[in-house]
Protein backbone atom coordinates (compact mmCIF):
# COMPACT_ATOMS: atom_id res chain seq x y z
CA UNK A 399 0.00 0.00 0.00
CA UNK A 400 1.33 3.44 -0.86
CA UNK A 401 2.43 5.88 1.78
CA UNK A 402 -0.17 8.61 2.24
CA UNK A 403 1.30 9.90 5.50
CA UNK A 404 2.29 13.26 3.99
CA UNK A 405 -1.44 14.16 3.78
CA UNK A 406 -3.50 15.12 6.84
CA UNK A 407 -6.62 13.26 8.01
CA UNK A 408 -9.06 16.01 7.05
CA UNK A 409 -7.81 15.73 3.44
CA UNK A 410 -7.75 11.93 3.45
CA UNK A 411 -11.30 11.61 4.84
CA UNK A 412 -12.64 13.44 1.78
CA UNK A 413 -10.13 12.07 -0.72
CA UNK A 414 -10.19 8.37 0.23
CA UNK A 415 -13.36 7.29 -1.65
CA UNK A 416 -11.90 8.76 -4.84
CA UNK A 417 -8.25 7.80 -4.58
CA UNK A 418 -9.03 4.21 -3.55
CA UNK A 419 -11.35 3.69 -6.53
CA UNK A 420 -9.88 1.18 -8.99
CA UNK A 421 -10.47 3.46 -12.01
CA UNK A 422 -8.71 6.32 -10.25
CA UNK A 423 -5.78 4.03 -9.40
CA UNK A 424 -5.27 3.53 -13.17
CA UNK A 425 -3.88 7.08 -13.30
CA UNK A 426 -0.72 5.72 -11.67
CA UNK A 427 0.12 4.32 -15.12
CA UNK A 428 -0.49 7.55 -17.03
CA UNK A 429 2.75 9.57 -17.40
CA UNK A 430 2.65 13.29 -16.64
CA UNK A 431 5.52 15.85 -16.55
CA UNK A 432 8.04 14.22 -14.19
CA UNK A 433 5.85 11.42 -12.82
CA UNK A 434 2.28 10.15 -13.21
CA UNK A 435 -1.12 11.85 -13.38
CA UNK A 436 -2.14 10.22 -10.08
CA UNK A 437 0.67 11.91 -8.11
CA UNK A 438 0.09 15.21 -9.90
CA UNK A 439 -3.65 15.20 -9.06
CA UNK A 440 -3.00 14.38 -5.40
CA UNK A 441 -0.44 17.16 -5.14
CA UNK A 442 -2.72 19.70 -6.83
CA UNK A 443 -5.63 18.63 -4.59
CA UNK A 444 -3.58 18.90 -1.41
CA UNK A 445 -2.12 22.28 -2.34
CA UNK A 446 -5.59 23.58 -3.30
CA UNK A 447 -7.10 22.19 -0.11
CA UNK A 448 -4.52 23.99 2.06
CA UNK A 449 -5.31 27.33 0.39
CA UNK A 450 -9.09 26.78 0.47
CA UNK A 451 -8.87 25.86 4.16
CA UNK A 452 -6.81 28.97 4.89
CA UNK A 453 -9.49 31.19 3.32
CA UNK A 454 -12.47 29.35 4.82
CA UNK A 455 -13.76 28.12 1.45
CA UNK A 456 -15.52 24.91 0.44
CA UNK A 457 -12.77 22.45 1.28
CA UNK A 458 -14.69 19.32 0.31
CA UNK A 459 -15.54 20.46 -3.23
CA UNK A 460 -12.00 21.78 -3.67
CA UNK A 461 -10.46 18.41 -2.79
CA UNK A 462 -12.89 16.39 -4.92
CA UNK A 463 -12.77 18.72 -7.94
CA UNK A 464 -8.98 19.06 -7.82
CA UNK A 465 -8.49 15.29 -7.46
CA UNK A 466 -10.56 14.76 -10.59
CA UNK A 467 -9.30 17.72 -12.65
CA UNK A 468 -7.07 15.52 -14.86
CA UNK A 469 -9.06 12.29 -14.67
CA UNK A 470 -8.32 11.33 -18.29
CA UNK A 471 -7.06 7.82 -18.77
CA UNK A 472 -5.05 7.99 -21.97
CA UNK A 473 -1.36 8.54 -22.51
CA UNK A 474 -0.78 11.85 -24.23
CA UNK A 475 1.90 11.22 -26.84
CA UNK A 476 3.29 13.72 -29.25
CA UNK A 477 3.31 11.97 -32.64
CA UNK A 478 6.44 12.52 -34.74
CA UNK A 479 4.68 13.37 -37.98
CA UNK A 480 1.96 15.53 -36.52
CA UNK A 481 1.92 19.13 -35.50
CA UNK A 482 3.06 19.00 -31.87
CA UNK A 483 1.68 22.42 -31.00
CA UNK A 484 -1.71 21.56 -32.45
CA UNK A 485 -1.81 18.24 -30.58
CA UNK A 486 -0.84 19.94 -27.34
CA UNK A 487 -3.54 22.54 -27.84
CA UNK A 488 -6.14 19.87 -28.60
CA UNK A 489 -5.23 17.94 -25.46
CA UNK A 490 -5.31 21.11 -23.34
CA UNK A 491 -8.72 22.04 -24.72
CA UNK A 492 -10.35 18.59 -24.59
CA UNK A 493 -9.09 16.82 -21.48
CA UNK A 494 -11.21 18.77 -18.94
CA UNK A 495 -14.42 17.52 -20.60
CA UNK A 496 -12.98 13.99 -20.83
CA UNK A 497 -12.16 14.20 -17.10
CA UNK A 498 -15.74 15.28 -16.32
CA UNK A 499 -17.22 12.48 -18.43
CA UNK A 500 -14.99 9.91 -16.68
CA UNK A 501 -15.69 11.34 -13.23
CA UNK A 502 -19.46 11.25 -13.74
CA UNK A 503 -19.28 7.52 -14.52
CA UNK A 504 -18.00 6.77 -11.01
CA UNK A 505 -18.77 9.76 -8.75
CA UNK A 506 -21.50 12.31 -8.17
CA UNK A 507 -20.27 15.84 -8.76
CA UNK A 508 -21.77 19.14 -7.63
CA UNK A 509 -21.67 22.33 -9.75
CA UNK A 510 -18.56 23.65 -8.05
CA UNK A 511 -16.65 20.41 -8.65
CA UNK A 512 -17.64 20.51 -12.33
CA UNK A 513 -16.51 24.15 -12.52
CA UNK A 514 -13.14 23.20 -11.01
CA UNK A 515 -12.56 20.45 -13.58
CA UNK A 516 -14.08 22.23 -16.57
CA UNK A 517 -12.16 25.47 -16.15
CA UNK A 518 -8.80 24.47 -14.71
CA UNK A 519 -7.05 25.13 -18.04
CA UNK A 520 -7.56 28.90 -17.81
CA UNK A 521 -7.44 30.84 -20.18
CA UNK A 522 -9.03 28.01 -22.21
CA UNK A 523 -11.70 27.90 -19.48
CA UNK A 524 -12.82 30.62 -17.11
CA UNK A 525 -13.27 29.61 -13.43
CA UNK A 526 -16.53 30.79 -11.84
CA UNK A 527 -15.74 30.10 -8.18
CA UNK A 528 -12.88 30.91 -5.82
CA UNK A 529 -12.29 27.18 -5.39
CA UNK A 530 -11.86 26.77 -9.17
CA UNK A 531 -9.45 29.73 -9.30
CA UNK A 532 -7.41 28.19 -6.49
CA UNK A 533 -7.20 24.86 -8.32
CA UNK A 534 -6.17 26.42 -11.63
CA UNK A 535 -3.41 28.38 -9.85
CA UNK A 536 -2.25 25.31 -7.88
CA UNK A 537 -2.23 23.27 -11.10
CA UNK A 538 -0.09 25.81 -12.95
CA UNK A 539 2.29 26.31 -10.04
CA UNK A 540 2.88 22.58 -9.65
CA UNK A 541 3.17 22.02 -13.41
CA UNK A 542 5.98 24.61 -13.51
CA UNK A 543 7.69 22.95 -10.52
CA UNK A 544 7.33 19.51 -12.12
CA UNK A 545 8.74 20.69 -15.46
CA UNK A 546 11.64 22.44 -13.75
CA UNK A 547 12.61 19.36 -11.78
CA UNK A 548 12.44 17.32 -14.98
CA UNK A 549 14.63 19.85 -16.79
CA UNK A 550 17.02 19.92 -13.84
CA UNK A 551 17.38 16.13 -13.91
CA UNK A 552 17.88 16.24 -17.68
CA UNK A 553 20.70 18.78 -17.45
CA UNK A 554 22.23 17.05 -14.43
CA UNK A 555 22.32 13.81 -16.38
CA UNK A 556 23.91 15.57 -19.36
CA UNK A 557 26.48 17.17 -17.05
CA UNK A 558 27.32 13.83 -15.42
CA UNK A 559 27.73 12.21 -18.84
CA UNK A 560 30.09 14.95 -20.03
CA UNK A 561 32.02 14.90 -16.74
CA UNK A 562 32.27 11.11 -16.88
CA UNK A 563 33.44 11.14 -20.52
CA UNK A 564 36.03 13.88 -19.79
CA UNK A 565 37.29 12.07 -16.70
CA UNK A 566 37.65 8.82 -18.64
CA UNK A 567 39.59 10.57 -21.43
CA UNK A 568 41.95 12.20 -18.96
CA UNK A 569 42.70 8.95 -17.18
CA UNK A 570 43.52 7.11 -20.45
Ligand SMILES: [Fe+2]
Pocket residue numbers: 467468493518519
Ligand atom coordinates in the same frame (compact mmCIF):
# COMPACT_ATOMS: atom_id res chain seq x y z
FE1 LIG B 1 -5.21 19.48 -16.86
Ligand SMILES: [Fe+2]
Pocket residue numbers: 438442467468537
Ligand atom coordinates in the same frame (compact mmCIF):
# COMPACT_ATOMS: atom_id res chain seq x y z
FE1 LIG C 1 -3.22 19.21 -13.89
